[in-house]
Amino acid sequence: VYKLRAKDDKGNANEMWDECIEQLGRDLIDDNTDKRALRKEAETELQRQKEIEHQKAKRLEKLFEYKLETFEIPEIKNSKNRAMKSKLRRAKSVPEVNLYAMILVKEAFEEEWTSELKDMGMECPDELKGKSK
Numbered sequence: 001v002y003k004l005r006a007k008d009d010k011g012n013a014n015e016m017w018d019e020c021i022e023q024l025g026r027d028l029i030d031d032n033t034d035k036r037a038l039r040k041e042a043e044t045e046l047q048r049q050k051e052i053e054h055q056k057a058k059r060l061e062k063l064f065e066y067k068l069e070t071f072e073i074p075e076i077k078n079s080k081n082r083a084m085k086s087k088l089r090r091a092k093s094v095p096e097v098n099l100y101a102m103i104l105v106k107e108a109f110e111e112e113w114t115s116e117l118k119d120m121g122m123e124c125p126d127e128l129k130g131k132s133k
Contacts, residue, residue, distance in 0.1 A: 005017065063092075070097055070101050073105065076108075079104045085104065
């Protein structure tokens with residue numbers, strides 16, 4: 001974009017300015033300036049929207065990778081609680097993934113602990129039975 005000024009640095013009239021005004025007219029110049037400003041504003045908004053979409057896609061990619069890592073935890077991988085695993089798959093944030101993962105891990109430890117107590121001929125206290133289910 002070339003900016004044409006009415007006066008040069010010394011304050012003298014600019015002949016090119018006068019010729020442009022005479023040939024094109026102020027209305028046409030003003031209309032084109034307004035159109036360009038609107039076009040630039042639209043381009044800036046489009047660029048901003050693209051950046052937002054890019055950030056959103058990156059966030060979803062990281063969340064997906066985090067879920068894959070979470071499903072590699074043996075207590076979660078081997079869990080038979082299909083409903084909770086389904087919720088974990090559909091989680092929309094890392095804290096939500098952590099919540100469901102913690103519930104599944106807790107269930108696995110409770111099952112393991114209950115099994116060990118039974119092997120020793122003991123019973124799990126009622127206050128600890130089925131707390132996470």
